[in-house]
Amino acid sequence: MSGQQQTRGNNLDPWFPSYAERTSGLSASEVRALFAVASRPEVVSLAGGMPNVSALPENLIRSAFDRVMTTNGPTALQYGSGQGVPALRENILRVMGEEGISASVDDVVTTTGSQQAIDLVAKLFLDPGDVVLAEAPSYVGAIGVFRSYQARTVHVGTDDEGLVPEALRAAIAAERAAGSAIKFLYTVPTFHNPAGVTLSAARRPEILDICQSAGILIVEDNPYGLLYFGAPPPPPLRTLDAAGVVYLGSFSKTLAPGFRVGWAVAPHAIREKLVLAAESAILSPSSFAQLIVSEYLDTADWRSQIGTFRNSYRERRDAMIGALAEHLPELSWTVPDGGFYVWVGLPPGLDSKQMLPRAVTELVAYTPGTAFFADGTGRNFMRLSFCHPTPESIRVGIRRLATVVGGELDLLDTFSGTGPLASRRPRRRVDSPPPDLD
Numbered sequence: 160m161s162g163q164q165q166t167r168g169n170n171l172d173p174w175f176p177s178y179a180e181r182t183s184g185l186s187a188s189e190v191r192a193l194f195a196v197a198s199r200p201e202v203v204s205l206a207g208g209m210p211n212v213s214a215l216p217e218n219l220i221r222s223a224f225d226r227v228m229t230t231n232g233p234t235a236l237q238y239g240s241g242q243g244v245p246a247l248r249e250n251i252l253r254v255m256g257e258e259g260i261s262a263s264v265d266d267v268v269t270t271t272g273s274q275q276a277i278d279l280v281a282k283l284f285l286d287p288g289d290v291v292l293a294e295a296p297s298y299v300g301a302i303g304v305f306r307s308y309q310a311r312t313v314h315v316g317t318d319d320e321g322l323v324p325e326a327l328r329a330a331i332a333a334e335r336a337a338g339s340a341i342k343f344l345y346t347v348p349t350f351h352n353p354a355g356v357t358l359s360a361a362r363r364p365e366i367l368d369i370c371q372s373a374g375i376l377i378v379e380d381n382p383y384g385l386l387y388f389g390a391p392p393p394p395p396l397r398t399l400d401a402a403g404v405v406y407l408g409s410f411s412k413t414l415a416p417g418f419r420v421g422w423a424v425a426p427h428a429i430r431e432k433l434v435l436a437a438e439s440a441i442l443s444p445s446s447f448a449q450l451i452v453s454e455y456l457d458t459a460d461w462r463s464q465i466g467t468f469r470n471s472y473r474e475r476r477d478a479m480i481g482a483l484a485e486h487l488p489e490l491s492w493t494v495p496d497g498g499f500y501v502w503v504g505l506p507p508g509l510d511s512k513q514m515l516p517r518a519v520t521e522l523v524a525y526t527p528g529t530a531f532f533a534d535g536t537g538r539n540f541m542r543l544s545f546c547h548p549t550p551e552s553i554r555v556g557i558r559r560l561a562t563v564v565g566g567e568l569d570l571l572d573t574f575s576g577t578g579p580l581a582s583r584r585p586r587r588r589v590d591s592p593p594p595d596l597d
């Protein structure tokens with residue numbers, strides 16, 4: 160090693176001084192850090208957002224695969240267009256039609272999951288110090304992308320009807336007064352991750368109006384819109400404004416995330432730049448995955464498969480809400496009409512991040528609220544996912560969580576005598592966890 164190299168870096172990573180400044184924003188998300196622990200079979204994981212792919216009959220995929228390889232093998236195994244396979248983009252129009260979106264096949268760019276679409280949009284628009292407006296809380300994977308481009312995520316208040324218009328106006332005014340460059344509003348208006356809420360029909364035009372008059376682009380991320388449990392949600396923002404919205408979709412939740420196929424629909428000029436950015440990142444998205452997804456959409460009854468997913472998630476949502484009401488009445492939570500997530504508020508004094516090791520000891524995992532705020536707030540919240548475990552496991556998980564929360568509240572009472580429920584809560588015995596389930 161040269162003398163110069165010896166003085167560089169540290170014992171763990173000699174290349175530390177060489178990294179670009181933006182890598183300081185790269186850190187393992189709290190969700191990811193949890194995966195290792197939460198994936199142990201004895202732990203009921205209410206932490207990750209893994210879709211219930213066991214509800215997808217494998218033969219549907221196997222036969223699509225066989226047909227692609229028989230009829231289209233050389234194309235499937237070859238590089239493709241940077242914008243994506245045209246046949247799939249046609250099919251994407253049919254899928255989006257289910258939610259009332261009309262677009263031209265030319266407007267669609269297929270991507271490696273919608274996560275890549277978020278990254279491409281960020282790459283096009285964000286310089287260091289720029290501001291992205293986003294719900295409070297917001298999707299952890301988007302916050303990470305914005306941070307990696309050295310942008311600042313400014314959270315905007317939400318309630319049971321989603322983004323609060325007055326809070327959006329106030330955030331825009333405050334950031335502009337401070338001289339910030341607001342590049343776009345990133346929003347998950349339907350079955351929000353992690354908040355579980357949906358932007359009401361009444362607020363949708365208002366949010367669009369505010370952004371239009373402020374000249375702010377909207378990035379609408381909508382991977383869950385077709386996974387509703389009752390009436391369909393209000394139509395996407397993109398149905399109301401084609402010029403001011405970049406729309407992101409995904410097959411990860413309505414088919415399977417293993418394909419890594421998502422898409423963006425963007426106004427013409429943005430779409431051209433998205434394709435250039437995609438080509439420079441990956442040359443072209445996987446022809447193989449796109450053709451199988453397209454074949455599946457051509458030949459399988461995908462609408463009824465989405466119905467099967469809806470039923471499975473509805474049953475899981477009900478199991479979670481029922482168990483919360485039974486075992487944790489001292490908490491508050493949202494009741495989602497679709498999607499994967501329940502957002503839970505803790506009584507004052509409890510800290511979801513601090514409580515997590517204890518929860519894992521009790522064999523239940525969740526995601527602390529801090530993961531969903533760029534500024535590290537959110538300790539008094541947690542996200543519970545009901546998408547993956549069986550309803551029975553969910554009930555076991557919530558019982559274990561009740562043991563953990565009860566233990567923490569008892570501790571609060573013991574040390575302060577002023578625990579939030581000291582006067583009305585019966586002392587809770589911390590039971591050993593119930594027997595494990597598969």
Ligand SMILES: Cc1ncc(COP(=O)(O)O)c(C=O)c1O
Nearest residue numbers: 208272273274298352409411421
């Ligand atoms: C709101 C939101 N956007 C984007 C993604 C990324 O999905 P994909 O698998 O399409 O990359 C997720 C995944 O959980 C998500 O919840």
